[in-house]
Amino acid sequence: MAAPDTARLVMGTKLATALLPFFCGLLGVLISNLPVTLLGGVVPPPLLGFIPIYFWCLVRPDLMTPAATFAIGILQDVMAGGPPGIWTLAFVVSYAVIQRQRDAFAGLSGVAAVLGFATATLIVCAVAYGTTTAYFLRIAPLGPIVGELAITVLFYVPGAFVIGGVHRRLVGPLRTDF
Numbered sequence: 001m002a003a004p005d006t007a008r009l010v011m012g013t014k015l016a017t018a019l020l021p022f023f024c025g026l027l028g029v030l031i032s033n034l035p036v037t038l039l040g041g042v043v044p045p046p047l048l049g050f051i052p053i054y055f056w057c058l059v060r061p062d063l064m065t066p067a068a069t070f071a072i073g074i075l076q077d078v079m080a081g082g083p084p085g086i087w088t089l090a091f092v093v094s095y096a097v098i099q100r101q102r103d104a105f106a107g108l109s110g111v112a113a114v115l116g117f118a119t120a121t122l123i124v125c126a127v128a129y130g131t132t133t134a135y136f137l138r139i140a141p142l143g144p145i146v147g148e149l150a151i152t153v154l155f156y157v158p159g160a161f162v163i164g165g166v167h168r169r170l171v172g173p174l175r176t177d178f
Helices: 003-032 050-059 066-080 086-100 102-106 111-136 142-154 156-174
Strands: none
Touching (some): 003 050, 003 156, 050 086, 050 102, 050 111, 086 102, 086 111, 102 111, 111 142, 142 156
């Protein structure tokens, strides 16, 4: 293989590696906002777009950047149909907290890892709740945001399993140098 071909292959591999976590977040947002419900709308949809943000922020923080988090939040805002900027702000604030406490969150395993994700999701939901309350100048009902928190935490384990598989099968092998 000639040197220019190898250089193109390496650059293409690095680009694919860099974009995969971002696309996982976008796909999570799209799936969670599909207009399909199994429970008749009783349970709010999970924040599936936040699971890749949390996962990649801990595993490969170089691939989940604040800009990617911002873009995932914007898509969540657009797809959810609420006031603009609510989920964007919540995702970015949670990203900042996760980055600052990365060593503490990354060191968790088992049930503690789920509790760590629950803590990060609580931050997302609290920021969204506070922003919504300030936006509408009245106290928002707690039920929907608590339901969203609970259902998101329930979806974390299968979501992390899927994203972990993506990491092991795609991102890990793409990291090798040629």
